[in-house]
Each structure stands twice: as structure tokens, then as C-alpha cells.
Ligand SMILES: Nc1ncnc2c1ncn2[C@@H]1O[C@H](COP(=O)(O)OP(=O)(O)O)[C@@H](O)[C@H]1O
């Protein structure tokens with residue numbers, strides 16, 4: 001299954017949440033592959049704590065592959081190459097957790113038909129090997145989004161399930177922006193339809209994820225003055241209404257990740273150790289990642305809400 005992670009804005013929590021979903025899915029045994037398609041800023045190795053590829057790899061990454069310079073992009077086995085002691089060694093029951101990084105210094109690039117072909121070939125090969133291929137796309141209406149919409153419209157990929165996670169923060173600006181990215185001009189629906197996707201099928205493959213959401217009932221907010229707690233609740237109600245008006249309501253929301261103190265300070269995977277022994281991260285955060293990981297393949301969550 002292909003999972004595309006996208007957001008209209010940068011800094012939504014898309015990469016950190018996606019990496020944690022990949023990790024939570026691999027832990028109980030699924031083989032998971034994570035592709036850094038944030039071509040302008042390929043830094044997702046930082047979340048996995050892989051020092052050799054923090055700003056992209058110096059070897060042949062996804063940029064080199066998509067340009068046709070190498071036959072296969074470099075693969076990084078996270079369990080073997082992470083510097084995070086909490087992630088090593090690979091747990092006995094865990095599946096593969098593999099990162100395909102972008103090239104260091106590689107930027108966005110204009111698409112040619114051979115780029116689309118190579119992208120589709122890669123997706124087909126990974127589909128045979130991995131249960132989940134999670135593709136972290138650039139923010140906004142990017143070449144990366146166009147590329148995968150064109151690749152997945154090819155007949156060879158018609159039998160491969162592709163799902164979209166649209167990340168946004170819980171603010172007015174982010175809600176409106178996320179709706180625009182999906183339903184607006186040159187958005188996912190419009191671009192997808194123009195590339196040959198069937199509208200209803202594409203629409204049903206999109207779900208929203210709310211990231212870094214402050215919850216008034218969280219222990220983090222226990223010290224709020226009553227006036228602040230009330231204000232936060234009113235804000236939350238306003239945002240809930242706004243989200244529904246923009247077709248980002250609960251039926252189309254796959255999950256909500258609470259604001260976590262660890263992630264505010266550091267982009268990383270939240271391990272059970274962080275939650276249970278050192279207790280630096282919140283249990284609710286790890287649970288939200290695990291729930292999202294399970295929801296990716298829970299078909300009941302992907303039925304048409306109409
Ligand atoms: N649940 C969360 N709670 C607190 N901070 C978060 C959470 N998720 C992500 N962040 C932080 O927000 C910032 C942006 O996240 P990132 O995943 O890099 O966004 P994007 O990929 O959308 O640009 C990072 O510093 C990250 O650690």
C-alpha cells in the first residue's frame with residue numbers, strides 16, 4: 001500500500017508524525033519503507049537519527065534515481081544505522097524499517113515523462129517488498145505531489161491501493177490551507193482529475209491528520225487559569241465548526257496527535273522507553289501514533305463517508 005503524506009504548509013508535523021507512524025507499524029512486524037520526497041528539504045533522516053544523511057545522502061538518493069543517474073536509490077536500514085540507542089537493535093518481532101533519503105543539496109526539479117516512469121517503477125518494486133510505502137511529500141502544490149499523482153494514474157499502478165494523509169495544525173490558517181490543498185484550485189483533487197484519476201475514488205482516498213493539537217484536558221495545561229481554559233475550549237469549538245465547514249470534519253479525520261513536550265523540542269521517534277521508563281513523552285502521543293499506524297490499513301476508516 002502506498003501512503004502519501006502531504007500538507008499545505010511547512011512545519012505541520014507531517015514528517016515527524018509520518019516517521020512515528022512508520023516506526024509504530026514496523027514494531028509489531030510490518031515491513032515499512034519511508035521515502036523522502038520533500039525534494040527541496042530532504043531532512044527526514046534527522047527524525048530517524050541517521051547521522052550520515054541528516055541533510056540528505058551524499059550517495060545516490062532519490063534525486064539521483066529520479067533523474068536516471070542510478071538504477072536504484074540508496075536504502076538505509078534504520079534499525080542498523082540509527083544513532084538512537086532506544087531504537088537499536090532491531091526488536092525481535094519487528095519488520096524492516098527502511099529509509100530512502102533524498103540527495104544532499106538536491107532541490108525541486110521539473111518533471112519529464114521518464115521521471116514519472118521511474119517513479120512508478122520504484123513504487124511497483126517497493127509494493128512487492130513492503131507492506132507500507134510511506135512517501136513524505138514537499139509542502140504545498142509541489143512537483144513532488146504532481147509526480148506521484150501522475151505516477152499513480154498510470155495503468156500499471158491502478159491495482160495498487162494509494163491513500164493520502166493531509167496534515168494540518170489545529171489553527172484557522174492551517175485548516176483553511178489544508179482544505180485548499182485538497183479541494184481548491186490546482187489542489188490534489190483538481191490535479192489528480194486532470195491527470196486521469198477518477199474523482200470519487202481519489203476523494204475517498206484522502207483523510208486529514210491533526211498534528212500537535214493542544215488539548216484543554218491534557219496534564220500539560222493543568223496550570224491554566226480558568227479564563228484561559230475557557231478561552232481554549234471556545235477556540236476548540238470554533239475550530240471544530242470551521243473544520244466541518246471546510247470538509248475536514250471528524251468523518252474525514254483519521255487521527256489527532258496531541259501536542260507533546262518532547263516533539264516541541266526535538267524531532268524524533270517516541271519509543272515505549274520514552275513513555276514508560278523515562279516518561280519524558282506522553283503516553284497519549286505514542287498511543288495516537290499507534291492508532292494512526294493501525295488506521296492506515298483499517299478499511300472501515302476508508303469507506304466513503306457520503
Ligand atoms: N505532536 C507534536 N507535538 C509537538 N511538536 C510537534 C508535534 N509534531 C511535530 N512537532 C514539531 O513541529 C515541528 C515541525 O514538524 P515537522 O514534522 O518537521 O513538520 P513538516 O514536516 O510538516 O514541515 C518540529 O519541530 C516537530 O518536532
Ligand SMILES: [Mg+2]
Nearest residue numbers: 014015016038
Ligand atoms: Mg517535513
